[in-house]
Amino acid sequence: MEHPTTNIMKKLPPEIILHILSRLPVTSLLQSMSVCRAWRILIRDPLLVTTNLSHMSDSGPSFIFQSNRPNSSYQLFFFDFSDFHSEGNVMFKKLPADSSMAMYLVDSCNGLLCMRDSQGMYIYNPFTRLHLELPKLMHYPAQVGHIAFGFHQTTKQYKVVQVVVRRQLVIRGDRVDVAASNLIQSQVHVLTIGDLSWRNMGTLPYDLTRPTPRALLNGRLHWLSKPDKSTTASLLTSFDLETEQFQQVPKPDCCGSDRCFHHLMVLRGCLSAGAYHDNEELEIWVMKEYGVKESWIKEFTLGTNYLPPTLQQTDLLHFNNARARFPNSSVRVLCVLRNDEILLEYLSRLVVVFDPSNGTFKELTFHEMPHWYTIVAHIGSLNWIHTPV
Numbered sequence: 001m002e003h004p005t006t007n008i009m010k011k012l013p014p015e016i017i018l019h020i021l022s023r024l025p026v027t028s029l030l031q032s033m034s035v036c037r038a039w040r041i042l043i044r045d046p047l048l049v050t051t052n053l054s055h056m057s058d059s060g061p062s063f064i065f066q067s068n069r070p071n072s073s074y075q076l077f078f079f080d081f082s083d084f085h086s087e088g089n090v091m092f093k094k095l096p097a098d099s100s101m102a103m104y105l106v107d108s109c110n111g112l113l114c115m116r117d118s119q120g121m122y123i124y125n126p127f128t129r130l131h132l133e134l135p136k137l138m139h140y141p142a143q144v145g146h147i148a149f150g151f152h153q154t155t156k157q158y159k160v161v162q163v164v165v166r167r168q169l170v171i172r173g174d175r176v177d178v179a180a181s182n183l184i185q186s187q188v189h190v191l192t193i194g195d196l197s198w199r200n201m202g203t204l205p206y207d208l209t210r211p212t213p214r215a216l217l218n219g220r221l222h223w224l225s226k227p228d229k230s231t232t233a234s235l236l237t238s239f240d241l242e243t244e245q246f247q248q249v250p251k252p253d254c255c256g257s258d259r260c261f262h263h264l265m266v267l268r269g270c271l272s273a274g275a276y277h278d279n280e281e282l283e284i285w286v287m288k289e290y291g292v293k294e295s296w297i298k299e300f301t302l303g304t305n306y307l308p309p310t311l312q313q314t315d316l317l318h319f320n321n322a323r324a325r326f327p328n329s330s331v332r333v334l335c336v337l338r339n340d341e342i343l344l345e346y347l348s349r350l351v352v353v354f355d356p357s358n359g360t361f362k363e364l365t366f367h368e369m370p371h372w373y374t375i376v377a378h379i380g381s382l383n384w385i386h387t388p389v
Helices: 004-011 014-021 026-032 037-043 046-059 313-325
Strands: 062-067 076-080 091-094 104-109 112-116 121-125 130-133 144-152 157-165 169-172 175-178 186-192 199-204 215-217 220-225 235-240 246-248 261-267 270-276 281-287 296-303 331-336 342-346 350-355 360-364 373-377
Touching (some): 014 046, 215 261, 220 261, 296 342
Antiparallel strands (some): 076 091, 112 121, 121 130, 144 157, 270 281
């Protein structure tokens, strides 16, 4: 006798079924694939994958963590803040370990991770555990400034960008030194996922060696760079994943001082930046209309004298040293939550929620959270590079 649920499913139009399933979390969809062959085919439908990814993108912020400690587990952790409120309620998930994926977390885009080890790079979905090894870059560089992974909605292409810093060497007798020139040339290599080799895009007269987080918006990757190594003044540089062209993005007039933008992020669909000044306050600037200098506004101001109580003595020493060299630069904005609270990261060590309405801070601690970690914004999804997005 046929199961009643099967009868109901047969009576529903396919578009209704897909609409219902698309609102389920990816973990539930993966479990549903074990029901029967028909469900397995249905849940692999590209329309369902794309719609589910859209729903997950709109539901709220989530992140992937990975330990930064040498010789530690390469385990990935997933944190979902979509239902976060002042009492907590954050979904924590330790993702299944995969011994074949003992690699370091680099970047995330549309539910896919870009990861690397000493041998090369990989694209990996930590929920489906499918991965793809990327072609190796010939004459692999000794010094890589940035690796970024992005997607362009028009071309439907995923691309990985490597910024390689090549310094001029000078032979002095029996030793080789780095040239003393202030100018640093950044060489750019691009790989379109699916191609067999990397493309050398030439050099740029910018310093892209600082490990500042990138921001992906409107099919463009954004970094903070410097014109040369003798200044701390920052440039806001973008790379269009469709045209593969670099250009400068205008900054607000507040950036006349050396200490200005320190890190970039996307807040509520707008390019945003954290700015530091001598008064030891962290200002969050938002570009309301992309590319328009006059549309930059200062949306939040945070006093950053707060020290998380759980920081250990060694952490405090590192924190104070970082503040002495780059005041307040050890605090990074991750996102703005739905209730207007701001998620902050301290020293790649702690996640803290700041409430701008009353100026209070709240630490978020989780069982098994790594002591030091890399964190990237991530959407849990069934997405794969062969699925149109």
